[in-house]
Amino acid sequence: MEFTEKALVLRVGRFRENDVWVKLFCAGRGVITAFAFGGSRSRRRFCGCLDQLVLASFRVGTSRRGSYQVLQEGALLHAFPGLRKDPRKLGLVAHCLKFVEAVQVDPSGARPVFDLLLETLATLESGAVGAEMLPLLFKAKLTFEQGLSPDLALCVRCGRPAWDHDCAQEGVVAADHRLAFSVERGGLVCGLCGDVQAEPLCLGSVRVLEWIGKSRPADWPKLALEPDMRRELGRVVDRFVAWHLGLRWENGTYRKI
Ligand SMILES: [Zn+2]
Numbered sequence: 001m002e003f004t005e006k007a008l009v010l011r012v013g014r015f016r017e018n019d020v021w022v023k024l025f026c027a028g029r030g031v032i033t034a035f036a037f038g039g040s041r042s043r044r045r046f047c048g049c050l051d052q053l054v055l056a057s058f059r060v061g062t063s064r065r066g067s068y069q070v071l072q073e074g075a076l077l078h079a080f081p082g083l084r085k086d087p088r089k090l091g092l093v094a095h096c097l098k099f100v101e102a103v104q105v106d107p108s109g110a111r112p113v114f115d116l117l118l119e120t121l122a123t124l125e126s127g128a129v130g131a132e133m134l135p136l137l138f139k140a141k142l143t144f145e146q147g148l149s150p151d152l153a154l155c156v157r158c159g160r161p162a163w164d165h166d167c168a169q170e171g172v173v174a175a176d177h178r179l180a181f182s183v184e185r186g187g188l189v190c191g192l193c194g195d196v197q198a199e200p201l202c203l204g205s206v207r208v209l210e211w212i213g214k215s216r217p218a219d220w221p222k223l224a225l226e227p228d229m230r231r232e233l234g235r236v237v238d239r240f241v242a243w244h245l246g247l248r249w250e251n252g253t254y255r256k257i
Contacts, residue, residue, distance in 0.1 A: 003059075003060055005027055005060070007025060007027065007057075008054070008114070009022055009049070009050070009051060010023040010097050012050055018040045018041045020035070022034055022035075025101075028110060030106065030110040030113075032060070034068075034069040035063075045074070048076045048079060049076050050074070053080050053083065054078075054080075055076075057077060059072040059073050098253055103142065109146065116138075116142060123217040123221065136237055137217075137220050138217075141212055141217075143240065144213050146245070151186060151188065152206055156182055157193040162189065163177070177202060178202055179200075180199065180200060181198055181200075181236055183243050186240070186244065205229050205232050208223070242257060
């Protein structure tokens with residue numbers, strides 16, 4: 001079956017002198033691998049498209065026996081020059097691309113993840129996000145959008161309100177008020193239940209998690225966090241991703257655990 005679709009190139013490799021394989025994140029069908037025969041030579045069919053971090057419209061067919069996908073041609077849409085010239089930003093991009101590939105997004109849920117990734121790249125290219133926050137925000141947002149949103153209102157053990165939202169709104173409860181987050185149960189545990197396994201989390205961090213759920217990447221430059229809160233959130237989000245998606249960041253890549 002042949003199709004033409006907008007896709008972002010996640011990875012590229014050569015497997016014979018002139019032949020290339022690509023890992024594409026297709027907007028409507030998730031991550032696929034396809035072969036571009038003669039790809040390293042053909043400027044006419046693939047001009048500027050067979051490079052990591054290129055957004056292009058690709059025409060993809062299948063091999064004669066239908067056992068693998070073949071890239072027919074590509075039309076370059078955007079090559080993110082603002083990211084390419086900045087090694088620090090490229091490092092952040094690589095982290096996001098590896099996460100997308102590791103998550104193995106279901107084809108039916110590919111579109112929102114694709115949009116999230118492109119919005120993240122556009123925000124980063126426009127220059128504004130704090131570098132230390134971007135992987136954390138992207139990882140949390142993508143995980144929440146996979147139907148794994150944490151429960152931040154009611155206690156995951158007894159169902160009572162885990163903290164008093166009204167008081168917090170009026171500033172009666174301090175942002176450093178300590179709460180507990182159960183990674184395994186995916187939400188807050190109230191003070192009455194207690195849970196020795198739960199991660200401590202201050203109310204300020206809970207509010208940030210709520211905000212990430214509602215935010216878009218274009219909002220992310222507004223967020224500034226104290227190092228303590230950043231570390232606390234980083235630890236909770238990493239444990240949450242490890243438990244619910246089975247992925248852990250190790251030696252510069254995501255491993256299935
Ligand atoms: Zn409880």
